[in-house]
Amino acid sequence: MRASRLLASFLMGAAAIQAAPVFAQDDPAPAAPVVETKSAPGPMDATLRALYDAEWEWRQAEYARVKEGGRWIQGESLGDVTAEAQARRLAYWTDVLRQLDMIPMDKLSPEEQVNAAVFRQSVWENANSIEHKTYEAPFNSDTFFWGGLNPRQGFPNAASYRRYLGRMNDIPRYFDENIVNMRAGLARGYTVPRVAIEGRDATIEAYSVTGEANPFYDAFRTMPESIPAAQQAKLRADALKAIETSVAPAYAKLLTFMRGEYMPKARTQIDAYSLPDGKAFYQDQIKLYTTLDLTPEQIHEIGLKEVARIDADMQKTMRETGFKGTFPEFLQFLRTDPQFYAKTPRELLSYAAYVTKRMDGKLKETFNFLPRYRFTILPVPDVIAPIYTSGRGGLDSCLFNTYDLPSRPLYNLTALTLHECIPGHSFQAAVALEAPDRPDFRRQTYFSGYGEGWGLYTEWLGTKLGLYETPYEEFGRQTFEMWRAVRLVIDTGIHTQGWSRQKAIDYLAGHTALAQRDVETEVDRYISWPAQALAYKLGELALRKMRAKAEAELGAGFDQRPFHDTFLNLGSVPLPVMEAKMEEFITREKARLAKTGKPRS
Incomplete structure (x- = not known):
């Protein structure tokens, strides 16, 4: 009880x-x-399921993900991170929370009550982050929007490699959108503190070189035998072209921006309270990461x-x-x-x-x-x-x-x-x-x-x-x-x-x-x-x-x-x-x- x-x-x-x-x-x-x-089943189970199923399908499309083997994975692009896209997502998630509020929790089965709790917290986290415009500072000292785009290991099939090539060629657009967001953050004083990101720009350097030395090529060094040799050769050639025309130039441009514009102008205060609406932001971050009040x-x-x-x-x-x-x-x-x-x-x-x-x-x-x-x-x-x-x-x-x-x-x-x-x-x-x-x-x-x-x-x-x-x-x-x-x-x-x-x-x-x-x-x-x-x-x-x-x-x-x-x-x-x-x-x-x-x- x-x-x-x-x-x-x-x-x-x-x-x-x-x-x-x-x-x-x-x-x-x-x-x-x-x-x-x-x-x-509870009388409102079907209503809740329809809501979270629809939201999840929509969310995957928003972030350009595809379903394979029963799991959602990265598709052939990196998703839209513009301010316009963020506003669209906020409006959608705000409406989802409104609809969720209309479902009486005591009309749900115990299983669906748990699903509702998880769903509410997840949607709230996404909406709250956009309300605070955290996308205007899309990295920290530990995790970067430019990191993790190349895998630790290769892929199981040719289709996965082709999707990876699509993402590689999408990097210039993705980085440009993040740079626009970061400039907006600079303009309103919402940045990562400079002292906490000293040296992090060095993590960009390795990706700004062309040829096989670029870490994005690593996934192509050893490929499954199930992919024919001629197809492997074509994928490797496409990878080198993507590195030369898309990946390396985008990382070089980002490195110039970070060193010449962002880091010199990043805020010197280190506390969250000094951010715009800082007290509310920090309290919301507590709820976001701990799920506790x-x-x-x-x-x-x-x-x-x-x-x-x-x-x-x-x-x-x-x-x-x-x-x-x-x-x-x-x-x-x-x-x-x-x-x-x-x-x-x-x-x-x-x-x-x-x-x-x-x-x-x-x-x-x-x-x-x-x-x-x-x-x-x-x-x-x-x-x-x-x-x-x-x-x-x-x-x-x-x-x-x-x-x-x-x-x-x-x-x-x-x-x-x-x-x-x-x-x-x-x-x-x-x-x-x-x-x-x-x-x-x-x-x-x-x-x-x-x-x-x-x-x-x-x-x-x-x-x-x-x-x-x-x-x-x-x-x-x-x-x-x-x-x-x-x-x-x-x-x-x-x-x-x-x-x-x-x-x-x-x-x-x-x-x-x-x-x-x-x-x-x-x-x-x-x-x-x-x-x-x-x-x-x-x-x-x-x-x-x-x-x-x-x-x-x-x-x-x-x-x-x-x-x-x-x-x-x-x-x-x-x-x-x-x-x-x-x-x-x-x-x-x-x-x-x-x-x-x-x-x-």
Whole structure:
């Protein structure tokens, strides 16, 4: 009952590969897998489905996407990003929200109530971003509109290569539209802070050269044998022509604009409050990334409490290593002693691979459902490595940064690998891919609080699974946990309390064993991407709260496998919806335990 009220409160307040399950083996007493139960349809289900199906089809057309193999993928162009297109989208989404408000949530089945909550948050995020004209600053210190247009790997068929060639030839138009938007942002004082984007222009350089040295050609180096040799040769020739006539000139033009016009005129203030309508913008960014209705002041206080708690844990672990000096001396020791650093890129990648394989051995005691899809481990591409984060995981690959190895401590790598690869983001994405049938928009909607909350939770889960082999690795995990807690303090401090960049750097460096390069890269990210970094810790706290409640109420009957399956089976949802559905899980488990006569304590 309480769970239903939580979900209803969220709904009103906000007013494809199908595969057979693969289950963990060799368990003498396996828990029951999560089963999708279909509830009786509500009288307004069809109305809601018609609304979100139509919106999703429209959205894909707006962004020039096509459907292949049951999933929406990039088409042969990059989509319209002009101010006129943005106004059209805002009008459409505003009307969608109006129509959604007319659907009584209590007339929807439980499944469709969840769909409505996800749909509302997704549409609101898109509309709100356009209202604030965030498209006038289409990049930050971490993510760029000019990045990610070339794939990490090749394509499976000739049609995909031809679509890629279409996008390559569309880059000049796409960049020109973004430049027009950025000039409009400059005119009204809405820009990325200059201090946070120093050096990011260098990421454009590699793409401004012609010939096979351009990274856009990489996808053509190794092509599937199913594509005839003559066709491969034609595609490669077309690629070189596109690079020479479209890609390289467009990137060169963008580089000139960035260095000669944008960066010199970018704002010097670093806080979101100094932006046009800055207070409302930052509050909306909090809701967008965390899906929670918390104020900056509340988040700052949560951060301070977490920092104090984790600091005590770190002090205890430092003593367990046998180190006799002070905490700052211990951090300096960790940052400088060669024993903690890989000597070659392969050594670092091999360490990460070792962690993933050890986690493979723990899967049977962690989940019932195991996805078939597998990821690979790759180094961060050279062209972005100097300004890229330490690692990032996704469906196809898990990237680790091997640039500047003296800044990549191995004691952090166990936590990083669990978070980014398995059972974190790569595993999470594979589960989502093979999830029970749900609407298209649910399969490709992502909320940072849910997704990043899971990533940070898996770091902590490693302590339950015995994956931290030394006190140094445990300290590395605590460093990562502290890093996410410190974000709550720094992000709100910078954007609402007048913190300087140096104060933020000193605060992060003084509380964690992160390398100085990572410290500065992270602070620049918080400066240029307001509120995004808040999602991690707040999402983890929400999930760990639900686990603690499940453990307390189910006692000896608690099994983490169906708990984890239930969470991941939800797909990406707003945090209030997650809490409501996990409340339902606890209620179901209580009833099951009562029926079987198993003790709860």
